[in-house]
Amino acid sequence: MSTLSVLLSLLFLSMITTAIxxxxxxxxxxxxxxxxxxxxxxxxxxxxxxxATLNLNSTFGDINVFDNALRTGPQPDSALIGxxxxxxxxxxxxxxxxxxxxxxxFTAGEYKDSSLSTMGVLKASGQSDRNIVxxxxxxxxxxxxxxxxxxxSTATSLVVVFDMYFMH
Numbered sequence: 001m002s003t004l005s006v007l008l009s010l011l012f013l014s015m016i017t018t019a020i021x022x023x024x025x026x027x028x029x030x031x032x033x034x035x036x037x038x039x040x041x042x043x044x045x046x047x048x049x050x051x052a053t054l055n056l057n058s059t060f061g062d063i064n065v066f067d068n069a070l071r072t073g074p075q076p077d078s079a080l081i082g083x084x085x086x087x088x089x090x091x092x093x094x095x096x097x098x099x100x101x102x103x104x105x106f107t108a109g110e111y112k113d114s115s116l117s118t119m120g121v122l123k124a125s126g127q128s129d130r131n132i133v134x135x136x137x138x139x140x141x142x143x144x145x146x147x148x149x150x151x152x153s154t155a156t157s158l159v160v161v162f163d164m165y166f167m168h
Contacts, residue, residue: 031139033111033164037084037148038069038076042156059090070104074151074159082106088122097123100130104164106137114138116164118146125150132166142168 041048052063070082086102100122105115114137120130127149135142144166152159 028167030167031164033162035081035162036071036074036078036151037160037162038071038157039066039160040068040157058093059095060093062090064088070106074161079108081108081111095124097121100128111138116142116166122148132164135166135168139166139168142166 039048040046047068048064048066050062051065052061053059054061065087066085068084069080070084071078071080073079083105084102085105086100089099091097091099098121099119101119103115103117106112115135116132116139117134118130118132120128122128122130127147130146130148132142132144132146144164146162146164146166148160148162150158151161
């Protein structure tokens, strides 16, 4: 190999390695959020609607769309901090779980105008463990997981507690 070829190869490699960022954010943070999701599925103030159904003898294939309140506590009058907007698909034939895609949009407090995008399996009972796949605002490049569990349910509403753990 000629000296000129070697020099050009080295120049090319040095340009590539300097063009590749090694750290997008020099100060990456770890964050834990704890809040409550309030859903109303009946009545004039419903925050969930069934947008598609197969009308079979099961809920398999049903699609729900929701715009639920995020609050600091399980009480309906606790401080509103945002909205959970998304889609739930009844994806298991036996009804044991579904697919949930949710954008958590924060409208108050320290994280106002930031959001987290999530997706994963929603279990019909017990704790669900889902992915945090992105974010905006203060949560850009977010990645992590969230845990959720039903804490209260009535004939017209439910409350779910969320714990989110993520890097951004």
